[in-house]
Amino acid sequence: MIATAETIEAPHVDWAGLSPLIAVFLGAIVVLLLGLSRSRSARETAVPLLSIATLAIAIGLSVGRWGERTDLIAGALRLDELTLILTILFCVAGIATVLLSWRHVAPRELAHGEYYALLLSSIAGMIVLVAAQNLVAVFVGLELLSIPLYVLCAAEMRRASSLESGLKYLVIGSVGSATVLYGLAFIYGATGSTDFGRIAEVLAGGDVASDVLLLTGVALTIAGMAFKASVAPFHQWTPDVYEGAPTPITAFMAVATKAAAFGVVLRLFDVALIDAALDWGPALAVLAAITIVVGNVGALGQSSLKRLLAYSSVAQAGYMLAGVVVATRLGLQATIFYIAVYLVMNLAAFAVIVARERETPLGDDISSLNGIGATRPALAWSMTISMLALAGFPATAGFIGKFYLIEAAVAGAYTWLAVFIVVGSMISLAYYLKVIAAIWMQPAEDDGTVVATEPVPLADGGETPLLAGGAEEATSARGQGELVGVAVVFAALTVILGIVPSPLLDVVRDAGAALGLL
Amino acid sequence: MGEVLFFVAGIGAVAGAIGVVALRNPFYSVLALVSHLLCLAALFLLLRAEFVAAAQVVVYAGAVMVLYVFVVAYIGGQDEPLGPRAGRGLKVISVLFGVALFIELSIATLGSGLQLVDSPGAAVAASFGSPAEIGTLLLTKYLLVFELASFLLLIAVVGAVVLARRRGGLSAAEEQERYSAMDILRSSYTGTMAEAVGGPHSLPKKAGAAESAPADDPAPADDPAPAPADDPTPTTEPAPAGEPTSADDPATPEDQR
Numbered sequence: 001m002i003a004t005a006e007t008i009e010a011p012h013v014d015w016a017g018l019s020p021l022i023a024v025f026l027g028a029i030v031v032l033l034l035g036l037s038r039s040r041s042a043r044e045t046a047v048p049l050l051s052i053a054t055l056a057i058a059i060g061l062s063v064g065r066w067g068e069r070t071d072l073i074a075g076a077l078r079l080d081e082l083t084l085i086l087t088i089l090f091c092v093a094g095i096a097t098v099l100l101s102w103r104h105v106a107p108r109e110l111a112h113g114e115y116y117a118l119l120l121s122s123i124a125g126m127i128v129l130v131a132a133q134n135l136v137a138v139f140v141g142l143e144l145l146s147i148p149l150y151v152l153c154a155a156e157m158r159r160a161s162s163l164e165s166g167l168k169y170l171v172i173g174s175v176g177s178a179t180v181l182y183g184l185a186f187i188y189g190a191t192g193s194t195d196f197g198r199i200a201e202v203l204a205g206g207d208v209a210s211d212v213l214l215l216t217g218v219a220l221t222i223a224g225m226a227f228k229a230s231v232a233p234f235h236q237w238t239p240d241v242y243e244g245a246p247t248p249i250t251a252f253m254a255v256a257t258k259a260a261a262f263g264v265v266l267r268l269f270d271v272a273l274i275d276a277a278l279d280w281g282p283a284l285a286v287l288a289a290i291t292i293v294v295g296n297v298g299a300l301g302q303s304s305l306k307r308l309l310a311y312s313s314v315a316q317a318g319y320m321l322a323g324v325v326v327a328t329r330l331g332l333q334a335t336i337f338y339i340a341v342y343l344v345m346n347l348a349a350f351a352v353i354v355a356r357e358r359e360t361p362l363g364d365d366i367s368s369l370n371g372i373g374a375t376r377p378a379l380a381w382s383m384t385i386s387m388l389a390l391a392g393f394p395a396t397a398g399f400i401g402k403f404y405l406i407e408a409a410v411a412g413a414y415t416w417l418a419v420f421i422v423v424g425s426m427i428s429l430a431y432y433l434k435v436i437a438a439i440w441m442q443p444a445e446d447d448g449t450v451v452a453t454e455p456v457p458l459a460d461g462g463e464t465p466l467l468a469g470g471a472e473e474a475t476s477a478r479g480q481g482e483l484v485g486v487a488v489v490f491a492a493l494t495v496i497l498g499i500v501p502s503p504l505l506d507v508v509r510d511a512g513a514a515l516g517l518l
Numbered sequence: 519m520g521e522v523l524f525f526v527a528g529i530g531a532v533a534g535a536i537g538v539v540a541l542r543n544p545f546y547s548v549l550a551l552v553s554h555l556l557c558l559a560a561l562f563l564l565l566r567a568e569f570v571a572a573a574q575v576v577v578y579a580g581a582v583m584v585l586y587v588f589v590v591a592y593i594g595g596q597d598e599p600l601g602p603r604a605g606r607g608l609k610v611i612s613v614l615f616g617v618a619l620f621i622e623l624s625i626a627t628l629g630s631g632l633q634l635v636d637s638p639g640a641a642v643a644a645s646f647g648s649p650a651e652i653g654t655l656l657l658t659k660y661l662l663v664f665e666l667a668s669f670l671l672l673i674a675v676v677g678a679v680v681l682a683r684r685r686g687g688l689s690a691a692e693e694q695e696r697y698s699a700m701d702i703l704r705s706s707y708t709g710t711m712a713e714a715v716g717g718p719h720s721l722p723k724k725a726g727a728a729e730s731a732p733a734d735d736p737a738p739a740d741d742p743a744p745a746p747a748d749d750p751t752p753t754t755e756p757a758p759a760g761e762p763t764s765a766d767d768p769a770t771p772e773d774q775r
Contacts, residue, residue: 011658025669032676073662114680121673128666140666147670151677166681186626212629216622 011074018072019061020087021127027054028120035113043112051098051116055091055123062087069514075195077131078267080514085336085507086130086263089343093256094123096347096490097248099482100354106155106246115155118148119252126256130263133271135184135194138264142180142228145260146173149253153245165244172237176227179220186217187273196272203275210279218273218280222287225268229261231287231321232294235314239298242310247357247364250306251350254313255343262320262339270327270515277327285325285417291318292424299431305353305364308431309346312390315428316342319421323405326412333505333512334401334408340504341389341397341497348386348490352379355483366435371444380439382487389494391432392425397497524564530557548586555579567647 015022027050034047062084069080077083097119101107107115125144132138150173154166188194190213191202203214226234242250269280295315302308320342323335353364356379362368373380389398402425409418497504534554541547555578562571645651656664 008654008658011661028673074659076660076662110680114676118673118677121669124669134660134663136660136663137666140663140670144666144670144673147674147677151681154681157681212626216626219622 014070014072014079017065017068017070017079018077020058020065020084021077021124021131023054023058023061024091024120024124024127027051027057028117028124030054031120032113032117035111035117044108047112047116048098048102048107051120052095054120055094055098059088059091062091067510071133072131075197076134076137077128078133078196079131081507081511082263082267082336082514083127083131085340085511086259087127089259089340090123090126090256093252093259093343093347094119096351096486097252097256099486100248100251100351101246102482103358104246104248104354106152106248109157110151110155115152118152122148122152122252123256126260126263129260130267132264133196133267135188135196138268139177139181139184141264142177145257146177146228149173149249149257152249153241153253155246155249159244161244162246163244165241168237168244169241172227172241176224176234178224179227180224183217183220183222183224186213186220188217190214190217196267199272200274203273214276215279218276219283221268222280222283225261225265226287229258229265229317229321230310230314231317232291232314235291235294235317238314239302239307239310242313243304243306243364247306247350247354250309251347251354254309254350255346258313258317258320259339259343262317262324262335265324266332266335267515269324270332270517274327274517281325281327284321285414288318288321288325288417289420291315291321292420293318296424296427296431299428302431303366305349305366305368305435308366308435309349309353312428312431313346315424316390318424319402319405322409322414322417322421325417326408326414327517328408328412329512329515329517330411331408332515332517333508334404336511337404337501337504337508338401340508341401341494344490344493344497345386345389345396345398348382348487348494349390351483351487351490352383352386355379355480355487358480358483366438367442369435369438370442371439373440375444378484378488382491383439384436385491385494387432387435389498391429395495395498397494397501400498400501520564523560527557527560527564530554531561544590545587548583548590551586552579552583555583569647569649569652 031047031050031054034050035043037043037046065079066081066084069078071077072079098116101115101119110118122145125141125146125148127141128137129141129145132141150166150170152166153169154163156162184194187199190211191199193199193202223234225231227237230238242254245253269277269284273280292315295311295313295318299308299311299315302311316338320335320338323331323338325331352369355376356362356368356372357364359376360368369380369383372383385396389396392398392402402421406418406421409415409421531554534550534552534557537550538547538554541550555574559571559574559579562568562574
């Protein structure tokens with residue numbers, strides 16, 4: 001009690017280093033308040049524009065901090081190139097999500113201010129999560145990422161599947177968070193510290209690495225993070241949640257949440273727990289192999305594009321995990337590179353899905369793409385490029401990413417995992433090419449501008465809900481400029497990064513050097 | 519004395535936890551949870567974590583549990599089982615996973631935790647875990663986390679409010695604002711917001727599901743939507759002049775999603 005009389009020295013706050021995070025937080029608050037405005041144009045136009053501006057500012061501030069490597073606020077966060085590149089990726093995904101939501105029904109149902117504020121705070125949570133170098137900060141970042149997403153999944157409140165998606169994600173996500181917390185508590189109990197640096201010192205210094213308490217903590221943490229990154233066998237929620245959630249949110253979850261989960265896994269395992277790598281390496285390798293098989297086989301029978309991409313994202317998580325497993329600098333670089341190209345490829349695909357959901361009454365069924373090669377060439381080419389890149393075709397970014405991952409796996413003495421990646425990619429062609437066949441080889445059912453006057457039966461016996469993704473402008477291709485723009489820009493980026501990958505490779509090399517791995 | 523208290527509190531905590539899942543009546547489940555939390559608080563006291571023990575009693579056993587009791591009393595449903603009956607396979611698998619986790623944790627605690635029972639314990643300062651120490655940590659080492667937690671609470675409240683808001687969140691004035699001449703020209707079922715929102719002439723859609731979504735309890739989400747016969751606003755009421763055609767049609771079952 002006497003200690004309270006002493007003055008406490010406040011920790012130094014490096015405002016410049018924190019600026020990207022602060023920009024996103026401030027943006028979220030301003031957007032939330034602006035959403036209360038009575039003017040409809042302020043709510044429906046200014047709010048999304050302000051969200052984009054916020055994210056653009058955060059990108060600018062991140063670029064400005066490039067090259068710095070410091071601890072922020074008593075070592076809670078780490079500012080380095082890994083944090084910065086992932087921050088930029090989250091903001092890019094956020095801008096794309098805002099554009100995809102522009103005329104979508106979801107923000108209108110949830111109210112614009114709240115929708116975009118939740119999106120921004122989720123991004124802030126991701127930034128905290130990947131920058132965290134303290135177990136407590138990791139957990140708070142994880143919750144700040146997840147809780148807004150639970151609500152956003154249920155944003156289309158009048159659609160039962162959206163509510164189901166939100167509820168499922170809430171239940172599963174809470175189990176995942178609790179598992180992570182349990183694991184982190186064990187790690188703290190075994191090492192006596194919550195700081196990554198101190199944990200690494202303790203592990204390097206003694207026989208704690210083989211301590212059962214620590215290994216239990218690591219196992220529970222792996223399980224919890226696997227829930228978030230939808231790594232098999234913790235992936236069961238993924239198809240249902242991705243299918244039910246509003247499509248822009250699905251796109252955001254597929255790319256940004258996955259990137260955040262892998263960001264924290266990289267830092268936690270390759271910095272704090274690096275000396276226990278002999279214990280967690282094989283476990284993660286087996287998980288990666290299972291994930292590749294389960295994701296690719298699961299995607300084969302899907303007729304819904306969102307479910308297909310959900311299983312595809314499970315498989316892709318398996319590929320990325322291979323880069324974490326090897327615990328080398330090459331593996332780290334390969335994982336970050338793949339996270340970046342995965343984001344680019346997937347956003348193009350989801351933009352096309354959102355566009356077709358509005359143009360056709362078929363929702364996200366694969367038949368909604370029938371014949372768009374002739375009627376909507378921009379969307380058709382974007383989807384084709386994105387599918388080829390996800391499969392890993394040469395001259396696309398997906399090929400370079402997989403090549404890099406396989407190289408890292410072989411160099412890290414996990415050749416059998418590289419074989420899994422190659423075989424998984426071969427299986428994946430079966431379903432990615434199915435989508436391409438629908439685009440170019442199926443006859444167009446409509447010219448894409450006719451609106452159904454009655455429910456259309458789907459292949460699985462159900463009926464399309466008339467309002468699937470229903471926007472006010474459900475009638476034609478007009479007012480779709482932002483969707484086509486997103487699709488074309490990201491498809492073009494996919495090709496450019498496939499042909500000239502060196503700029504991204506240089507950036508990734510900086511990030512790889514930041515963690516100090518061999 | 520300490521050992522006796524440990525075993526009393528430990529057995530009480532386990533019994534309370536079993537009671538939460540085993541009792542069929544939700545109200546008794548809540549009471550079992552209260553006794554579980556009180557026993558946990560006693561265990562915290564044995565660990566000399568007075569602050570955590572007090573917070574446990576005040577926040578969990580006190581405030582949170584009162585909320586639970588209110589929810590149970592408000593929703594009622596004491597005669598309905600919680601959720602659908604799980605299949606046999608699911609039950610077996612869940613028991614297997616539970617046993618596996620129990621074995622894993624037993625190995626962990628027996629393997630390293632219990633070795634330290636006879637040792638003097640971890641070398642911590644005498645003030646470790648005191649309120650002053652915790653306060654100092656929150657304002658120095660965990661300053662950022664402390665601030666983030668406040669933002670997290672804000673965003674959680676925003677999320678809960680938007681989900682639990684009355685479903686007619688779009689007021690009548692706003693509804694009117696979105697109608698235009700195009701609405702009259704457009705045929706019905708074009709996927710417009712007017713149809714989705716329904717306006718005054720459609721049935722209350724999914725009111726039960728929508729309102730129960732943010733609750734912790736998944737069971738009520740399975741409730742069927744209120745029967746149309748109970749609807750006080752008849753759907754066949756003729757539309758006033760000036761209503762758009764898209765809202766004119768009486769809501770058909772296909773429209774109910």
